Amino acid sequence: MLTAHKIKVFQSLDKKKFRQKYNLFLVEGNKTIKEIPNSHFKIREIFSLDPSEIPTGDFDTTKITPKDLKKISFLQHPKDSVAVCELGEEKFLANLPIQIVLDGIQDPGNLGTIIRLADWFGIPQIICSEDTVDLYNPKVIQASMGSFLRVNVVYRDLVEYLTHSDAAKIGTDMDGENLYHHKFPEKFNLILGNEGNGMRPETERLLTEKITIPRFGKSTESLNVSMATGIILGQIFSHKG
């Protein structure tokens, strides 16, 4: 049942503090919810306009009205269902050939888009600095379009991680080598920095290779970080295609 207490709890889940307190986050939309049982995430409870559309499992599904759905949804235009899920347990995948590393990404849309890109290119893990936006932020989950179910996202002290990584550390830099001429090694970290400020100096200091995406036009802005990630991954995988 959707009690007043539950509504209050769910509404608080847009804040990391409360997601951690209750160990819960929300997933919206049947399309993504149907994929949860194939992931390591556990559904606690589902609220749906039409429970017949929802997979069954070891959880309750409650039919609710559009009015109640609006109360618990974080979307401007709520979809069909909301699944209340438990936060995933942290695991760490070591020794991956390509490791995406994010230093201080703040925009939830950017993290979500980069998770979606990792999923597209079959990159199993993203390592984020501790100040990167939280994976379970409703806007990150939404922007990832279900890809958070397949891409492992972990938070680490990047200086510590990179210092101990024996793979190349490749980052973007305006004065780096032309992306299209760069020969990527067998195993590397691809490090992307904050939207406005790039990566922190202590991260940048650990880079072993610097690349740049050449600009052919007169654009006065750099590319958005998720677009840059897409173009770089596209180039890397062009040699595997």
Added chain:
Amino acid sequence: MLTAHKIKVFQSLDKKKFRQKYNLFLVEGNKTIKEIPNSHFKIREIFSLDPSEIPTGDFDTTKITPKDLKKISFLQHPKDSVAVCELGEEKFLANLPIQIVLDGIQDPGNLGTIIRLADWFGIPQIICSEDTVDLYNPKVIQASMGSFLRVNVVYRDLVEYLTHSDAAKIGTDMDGENLYHHKFPEKFNLILGNEGNGMRPETERLLTEKITIPRFGKSTESLNVSMATGIILGQIFSHKG
């Protein structure tokens, strides 16, 4: 002066109907506003928290309060200034080597991002189907980050345009040739379709070449159209880099 009448007019400019009626649209933020005098767009009037930050020219600049700025801004967090500009005159650039063509793009953020990409790669024009979101939509202008000043965006009947274009017509298709193996001709149209439905059958019928971005992972969603555009352009320009 910022009269009540002007406030009412400016607030109506989020609708295409009123932008056309008044022949006006808004540009927000000093960074972009400073670039307008280098473009073919004409500033009618500027409202700014600090006019000393603004270029001078053949227009009035009025100092306004944050409270008044909030009234005329379309941004959730208004910036420093709003420029009231006249809609650009339609011109058409013929015979470009690379011509981006958009069929029914609805999301303003996607059009803005694709304009930004065109600017980055030095592609001077985007041809949109008549049902593509309007260039002067405040969210398109915002997402383009000033690139609308350098990229010519025109609206055309695509069937008519493509039928008469003597360049190759290349579109994305799930069953198309691997992007990374495709040899792009000297001169071509790159056609991207609507976010949910792809391109219309009457446009698709005119394609001469089909490409696909290979998926390496288990992602269940296709790539966002602006991300797909970025990856394809990245690949095309990798041969020019």
